Amino acid sequence: xxxxxxxxxxxxxxxxxxxxxxxxxxxxxxxxxxxxxxxxxxxxxxxxxxxxxxxxxxxxxxxxxxxxxxxxxxxxxxxxxxxxxxxxxxxxxxxxxxxxxxxxxxxxxxxxxxxxxxxxxxxxxxxxxxxxxxxxxxxxxxxxxxxxxxxxxxxxxxxxxxxxxxxxxxxxxxxxxxxxxxxxxxxxxxxxxxxxxxxxxxxxxxxxxxxxxxxxxxxxxxxxxxxxxxxxxxxxxxxxxxxxxxxxxxxxxxxxxxxxxxxxxxxxxxxxxxxxxxxxxxxxxxxxxxxxxxx
Amino acid sequence: xxxxxxxxxxxxxxxxxxxxxxxxxxxxxxxxxxxxxxxxxxxxxxxxxxxxxxxxxxxxxxxxxxxxxxxxxxxxxxxxxxxxxxxxxxxxxxxxxxxxxxxxxxxxxxxxxxxxxxxxxxxxxxxxxxxxxxxxxxxxxxxxxxxxxxxxxxxxxxxxxxxxxxxxxxxxxxxxxxxxxxxxxxxxxxxxxxxxxxxxxxxxxxxxxxxxxxxxxxxxxxxxxxxxxxxxxxxxxxxxxxxxxxxxxxxxxxxxxxxxxxxxxxxxxxxxxxxxxxxxxxxxxxxxxxxxxxxxxxxxxxxxxxxxxxx
Numbered sequence: 001x002x003x004x005x006x007x008x009x010x011x012x013x014x015x016x017x018x019x020x021x022x023x024x025x026x027x028x029x030x031x032x033x034x035x036x037x038x039x040x041x042x043x044x045x046x047x048x049x050x051x052x053x054x055x056x057x058x059x060x061x062x063x064x065x066x067x068x069x070x071x072x073x074x075x076x077x078x079x080x081x082x083x084x085x086x087x088x089x090x091x092x093x094x095x096x097x098x099x100x101x102x103x104x105x106x107x108x109x110x111x112x113x114x115x116x117x118x119x120x121x122x123x124x125x126x127x128x129x130x131x132x133x134x135x136x137x138x139x140x141x142x143x144x145x146x147x148x149x150x151x152x153x154x155x156x157x158x159x160x161x162x163x164x165x166x167x168x169x170x171x172x173x174x175x176x177x178x179x180x181x182x183x184x185x186x187x188x189x190x191x192x193x194x195x196x197x198x199x200x201x202x203x204x205x206x207x208x209x210x211x212x213x214x215x216x217x218x219x220x221x222x223x224x225x226x227x228x229x230x231x232x233x234x235x236x237x238x239x240x241x242x243x244x245x246x247x248x249x250x251x252x253x254x255x256x257x258x259x260x261x262x263x264x265x266x267x268x269x270x271x272x273x274x275x276x277x278x279x280x281x282x283x284x285x286x287x288x289x290x291x292x293x294x295x
Numbered sequence: 296x297x298x299x300x301x302x303x304x305x306x307x308x309x310x311x312x313x314x315x316x317x318x319x320x321x322x323x324x325x326x327x328x329x330x331x332x333x334x335x336x337x338x339x340x341x342x343x344x345x346x347x348x349x350x351x352x353x354x355x356x357x358x359x360x361x362x363x364x365x366x367x368x369x370x371x372x373x374x375x376x377x378x379x380x381x382x383x384x385x386x387x388x389x390x391x392x393x394x395x396x397x398x399x400x401x402x403x404x405x406x407x408x409x410x411x412x413x414x415x416x417x418x419x420x421x422x423x424x425x426x427x428x429x430x431x432x433x434x435x436x437x438x439x440x441x442x443x444x445x446x447x448x449x450x451x452x453x454x455x456x457x458x459x460x461x462x463x464x465x466x467x468x469x470x471x472x473x474x475x476x477x478x479x480x481x482x483x484x485x486x487x488x489x490x491x492x493x494x495x496x497x498x499x500x501x502x503x504x505x506x507x508x509x510x511x512x513x514x515x516x517x518x519x520x521x522x523x524x525x526x527x528x529x530x531x532x533x534x535x536x537x538x539x540x541x542x543x544x545x546x547x548x549x550x551x552x553x554x555x556x557x558x559x560x561x562x563x564x565x566x567x568x569x570x571x572x573x574x575x576x577x578x579x580x581x582x583x584x585x586x587x588x589x590x591x592x593x594x595x596x597x598x599x600x601x602x603x604x605x606x
Contacts, residue, residue: 092518214400222392222393259408272391
């Protein structure tokens with residue numbers, strides 16, 4: 001497989017792995033939580049490194065996912081105290097964790113290459129650097145298989161808990177009354193989101209992870225009225241957006257992750273404007289058809 | 296280090312004065328973002344400040360030829376970009392079924408992504424005075440110059456002046472938007488003014504503390520202040536005071552400790568103030584809730600057992 005094809009494939013798989021859980025994130029009105037979780041990855045990685053002393057260890061991903069979960073659970077706990085309003089709880093927890101991470105890095109690992117810049121920005125091309133070869137033939141970037149595993153895990157989780165997720169998302173009170181353990185479902189879902197963000201982070205960087213998780217579902221939400229339709233259109237938008245965005249960034253020689261994030265944003269804006277226009281036209285036509293009131 | 300030695304050093308003085316100003320302004324104006332339940336808008340603003348700053352830098356280089364590093368020019372660009380991002384998020388939330396949280400996330404990624412694209416262009420190109428432009432990403436309090444400090448002081452005072460001038464309108468719009476509209480105040484105008492002040496409060500701190508952490512300056516002091524007070528005036532004053540004191544203590548600690556960066560230490564100081572407020576403020580806090588619940592339970596028990604004894 002050529003390098004460009006492998007990297008493009010990595011982009012597509014990462015986009016799918018992020019966008020599918022993103023459907024429920026958007027429907028639960030938790031979009032900014034993804035931003036919060038993605039910033040908690042840094043302290044998670046630092047603490048993980050503190051324990052393992054190995055930058056390649058898979059435990060780092062688990063540590064980072066746990067830190068992301070800490071943000072989700074912590075802000076939910078702050079919400080439940082009833083002493084805070086609005087979206088403040090998320091904004092309280094993640095800067096504190098991020099600060100702790102930065103301080104840990106500067107005081108303990110000043111001589112080790114754990115660059116906050118690289119952690120925040122991420123790069124598809126760097127993530128695709130390590131190629132997996134089987135019998136002397138390159139079969140694509142190693143990280144592609146990591147993301148494939150994450151995608152499989154996400155799909156399995158969504159398939160198994162689809163009905164429970166659906167009912168807790170749309171009508172949490174009803175869900176609780178029929179005996180669904182909403183707290184458990186929430187925490188499990190948040191862990192899956194956190195794990196996906198963390199894994200995708202290495203491939204895409206913070207900014208593209210948020211874009212991949214939020215923008216395709218948000219765009220699909222504008223276009224659909226039923227959950228299965230929304231999931232299908234999310235998948236289509238994620239794949240085509242990833243391919244087109246990657247190709248455009250490659251063509252314009254722009255930063256890949258940032259270019260793709262902007263491209264996804266432009267798709268959303270275009271669909272939003274188009275659907276507004278369509279609605280406007282429909283109203284006009286309907287208004288034209290009604291007879292003028294008799295005076 | 297004695298206090299005198301501390302204040303004799305120009306850099307230390309600037310770091311302290313700069314961060315205290317940022318903390319004060321962000322704390323005061325953050326109260327309105329908090330009460331409108333849109334605290335995270337400051338995170339969107341901080342991220343949108345990056346492309347705004349960079350476009351202003353490029354424009355200044357193109358027009359003036361050299362040195363596009365005037366703080367005022369960069370702040371103007373950041374304020375404009377921040378205001379556009381806020382307007383975009385609020386517009387999408389109002390005119391489509393997408394929620395405000397999702398609209399904010401979309402605005403954040405688009406603007407920050409554009410900023411990263413511009414950063415790559417600037418890094419690859421030949422521009423006079425481009426060094427240190429990435430300080431805007433992660434913040435560096437030790438590079439606050441006298442001009443920076445004066446600019447953020449003046450711009451911050453401008454935002455606070457707007458708040459004082461439109462105090463009545465802001466308060467009414469925050470607590471009773473329908474009544475405000477019914478009385479004939481233009482919702483759009485007041486919202487634009489209010490969010491512009493919040494944008495200014497966020498933007499003046501990005502260079503010193505970085506765009507990731509700036510959200511803490513806007514969210515944490517009001518959340519702490521809310522636990523101590525029940526009036527808007529009290530909340531704004533207390534929140535500004537928490538912001539200023541937290542920033543001062545954090546900056547002072549970071550100078551004492553030497554190698555520890557200023558922004559993160561201030562954020563942790565603010566977080567500590569918040570935790571103490573949440574746990575133990577005498578009016579609204581976890582301790583008070585637990586105590587009153589226990590008291591109510593005991594009273595109920597007494598009532599029930601007392602009744603049982605009488606009949």
